[in-house]
Amino acid sequence: MATEELLDEHFRVETMPHIWCPGCGHGIVLGALMRALEKSGFERDKTVIVSGIGCSSRATGYLDYDTLHTTHGRALAFATGVKLANPELNVVVITGDGDASAIGGNHFIHAARRNIDITTIIFNNSIYGMTGGQYSPETPEASWATTSPYGHIERTFDLAELAKAAGASYVARGTTYHVNPLSNYMLKALKKKGFSVVEAISGCPTYFGRKNKMPTGTLMLQWQKDSAVPRTKADKLSAEEMKGKFVIGELQDIDLPEYTEEYGKVIKKAQERRR
Amino acid sequence: MKEPVVKLMQGNEACTEAALAAGCSFYAGYPITPSTEIAELMAERLPIYGGRFIQMEDEIASMAAVIGASLTGAKSLTATSGPGFSLKQENIGYASLTEVPVVVVNVQRVGPSTGMATSPAQGDVMQARWGTHGDHPIVVLAPSSVQETYEITIEAFNIAEELRVPVILLLDEVIGHMREKIVIPDKDSLKITNRKKTDARPEDFLPYKADEDGVPPMADFGTGYRTHVTGLFHDETGFPTGDPKKADALLRRLHEKLDKAKDRITLVEEIETEDADIVLFAYGSSARPALSALRQARELGIKVGLIKPITIWPFPEEVVDRVAKKAKTIIVPEMNLGQLIREVERASRGQADVIGLNRVDGELFKPEEILEKIKEVR
Numbered sequence: 070m071a072t073e074e075l076l077d078e079h080f081r082v083e084t085m086p087h088i089w090c091p092g093c094g095h096g097i098v099l100g101a102l103m104r105a106l107e108k109s110g111f112e113r114d115k116t117v118i119v120s121g122i123g124c125s126s127r128a129t130g131y132l133d134y135d136t137l138h139t140t141h142g143r144a145l146a147f148a149t150g151v152k153l154a155n156p157e158l159n160v161v162v163i164t165g166d167g168d169a170s171a172i173g174g175n176h177f178i179h180a181a182r183r184n185i186d187i188t189t190i191i192f193n194n195s196i197y198g199m200t201g202g203q204y205s206p207e208t209p210e211a212s213w214a215t216t217s218p219y220g221h222i223e224r225t226f227d228l229a230e231l232a233k234a235a236g237a238s239y240v241a242r243g244t245t246y247h248v249n250p251l252s253n254y255m256l257k258a259l260k261k262k263g264f265s266v267v268e269a270i271s272g273c274p275t276y277f278g279r280k281n282k283m284p285t286g287t288l289m290l291q292w293q294k295d296s297a298v299p300r301t302k303a304d305k306l307s308a309e310e311m312k313g314k315f316v317i318g319e320l321q322d323i324d325l326p327e328y329t330e331e332y333g334k335v336i337k338k339a340q341e342r343r344r
Numbered sequence: 345m346k347e348p349v350v351k352l353m354q355g356n357e358a359c360t361e362a363a364l365a366a367g368c369s370f371y372a373g374y375p376i377t378p379s380t381e382i383a384e385l386m387a388e389r390l391p392i393y394g395g396r397f398i399q400m401e402d403e404i405a406s407m408a409a410v411i412g413a414s415l416t417g418a419k420s421l422t423a424t425s426g427p428g429f430s431l432k433q434e435n436i437g438y439a440s441l442t443e444v445p446v447v448v449v450n451v452q453r454v455g456p457s458t459g460m461a462t463s464p465a466q467g468d469v470m471q472a473r474w475g476t477h478g479d480h481p482i483v484v485l486a487p488s489s490v491q492e493t494y495e496i497t498i499e500a501f502n503i504a505e506e507l508r509v510p511v512i513l514l515l516d517e518v519i520g521h522m523r524e525k526i527v528i529p530d531k532d533s534l535k536i537t538n539r540k541k542t543d544a545r546p547e548d549f550l551p552y553k554a555d556e557d558g559v560p561p562m563a564d565f566g567t568g569y570r571t572h573v574t575g576l577f578h579d580e581t582g583f584p585t586g587d588p589k590k591a592d593a594l595l596r597r598l599h600e601k602l603d604k605a606k607d608r609i610t611l612v613e614e615i616e617t618e619d620a621d622i623v624l625f626a627y628g629s630s631a632r633p634a635l636s637a638l639r640q641a642r643e644l645g646i647k648v649g650l651i652k653p654i655t656i657w658p659f660p661e662e663v664v665d666r667v668a669k670k671a672k673t674i675i676v677p678e679m680n681l682g683q684l685i686r687e688v689e690r691a692s693r694g695q696a697d698v699i700g701l702n703r704v705d706g707e708l709f710k711p712e713e714i715l716e717k718i719k720e721v722r
Binding site (some may be wrong): 073081088113114115117118129130133134135136137138139140143144146147149150151152153155156157175176178179287332336338340 | 369370392398409412414417418570678
């Protein structure tokens with residue numbers, strides 16, 4: 070299907086134009102998700118898309134699905150209620166780096182630990198864009214933000230490693246520069262039973278870029294191209310060689326019991342015991 | 345109709361049984377004293393009926409999960425106590441603005457902070473009304489016995505479903521943990537309300553266009569309506585709006601839908617107020633010693649009455665106003681330093697003296713204390 074047809078199919082075109090700045094990477098991430106959703110075979114009327122608060126979380130308003138734009142950091146907690154109450158629904162979460170890793174960090178860990186069948190797409194643009202450029206747990210070390218006017222001293226939180234350790238079934242990281250693989254990871258994540266995460270490195274030229282000598286969408290893409298290291302190559306590099314870079318690729322793909330299926334067994338057990 | 349079942353039961357247990365009778369099929373919660381029995385019983389009982397229970401990672405997540413579940417059509421419950429109730433507030437506001445029916449139980453304990461976890465209090469009366477930010481509508485109910493807890497839990501679900509509003513059920517440690525005789529009505533005799541569902545075609549459906557009663561019919565997620573739900577101010581389409589007129593219309597409608605139903609949802613018991621010189625205004629577990637004090641005072645020939653509100657919010661101001669016209673004094677015993685007394689003062693408009701009687705030591709009032717106060721003001 071041509072892009073325009075896909076837009077008509079998956080988007081509420083009447084809600085356009087979107088709120089994102091010129092050069093913002095979020096449209097690319099959402100486009101990749103749209104293509105993945107198209108290929109997934111998910112029935113649109115049986116798919117719920119949930120988001121938190123922030124630039125990326127506004128995406129739910131544009132998508133022609135049942136959509137739930139929730140409170141800051143809590144998208145996964147709302148989504149857990151949706152999925153557990155009706156496991157027949159496909160549930161996708163759209164969240165930003167601040168939303169997922171700071172205020173919503175606990176929900177992220179526990180959704181992964183439960184391995185509930187929710188696909189989480191993290192739009193990671195390294196900054197709080199909606200509020201004007203404050204650092205997030207994903208802001209690279211030694212870069213600049215409005216709340217780190219003397220340079221950023223905190224270490225970056227590797228959300229993919231966190232998701233792996235907490236027990237997610239599928240974890241991948243891509244960028245808006247490597248857009249086709251990104252969309253492919255999303256498709257695999259959507260089809261994977263269990264908790265799946267795709268971290269999409271996105272660009273914010275307006276706030277992150279401007280503070281860090283990358284004030285255009287093109288420069289942000291160039292930075293992604295230069296900093297992304299495929300997993301196979303990264304395995305052979307030392308920590309020193311990986312400094313300032315990040316790994317892309319499929320980082321975990323395992324089969325584990327899925328939460329709502331396990332709860333289905335609980336229901337069966339409770340009803341049998343009753344009899 | 346079958347014979348009603350008579351049992352000895354805790355308030356928390358009665359709350360659970362009533363929730364199930366009301367059709368609750370989803371519970372999310374986090375352990376906290378003195379509400380935990382509700383979670384434990386729900387964990388055991390819900391799956392038997394095909395319902396679902398989850399212990400979330402925190403109170404905030406529990407509140408979020410019940411809202412998500414309710415949007416799929418499941419009647420949903422969460423229960424907590426003071427500190428957890430504080431944590432739930434942001435998402436209670438979300439449910440209020442997005443008009444998602446949910447019931448939140450707060451088994452009150454002494455606060456602020458960790459306070460006294462196993463002692464009763466009535467310190468969350470104002471928080472139940474104003475805990476979340478903004479001018480939100482909310483309904484708060486406070487039963488005073490195990491029997492009432494059963495009946496009012498069903499009422500809480502009915503109001504939440506009918507008006508698409510979060511309903512707070514304020515118990516306290518004594519009501520929650522006390523065991524009392526309870527008559528469980530036959531299921532067929534219960535009046536159960538379910539939310540209005542839309543019958544519009546998906547292409548014509550406006551998810552936030554209200555009917556006459558101020559309440560918009562709902563479409564569950566997964567039924568082909570593709571609705572958008574947001575905590576941003578929205579118009580009838582459900583999409584965000586910055587239009588001042590539409591913003592104003594939304595917030596006013598949310599309040600008007602409660603105003604229109606006020607008579608039905610304002611549950612108040614009046615006991616011997618007709619000829620009373622002194623009227624007690626007491627709710628929750630404070631209403632029990634108040635009633636005993638009333639009986640003792642009447643035996644002494646003192647004309648005492650009792651207003652026992654079960655609905656605290658919306659506040660039953662018409663009843664207070666009417667009673668204040670005749671009574672000389674209204675005494676308000678509360679297990680706080682004087683919260684609902686402010687509303688009693690406002691509603692009585694200077695027509696009667698309003699006097700508080702307060703305890704914040706985690707102990708219940710004794711009838712004698714209230715009787716003493718009655719004699720003192722006589």
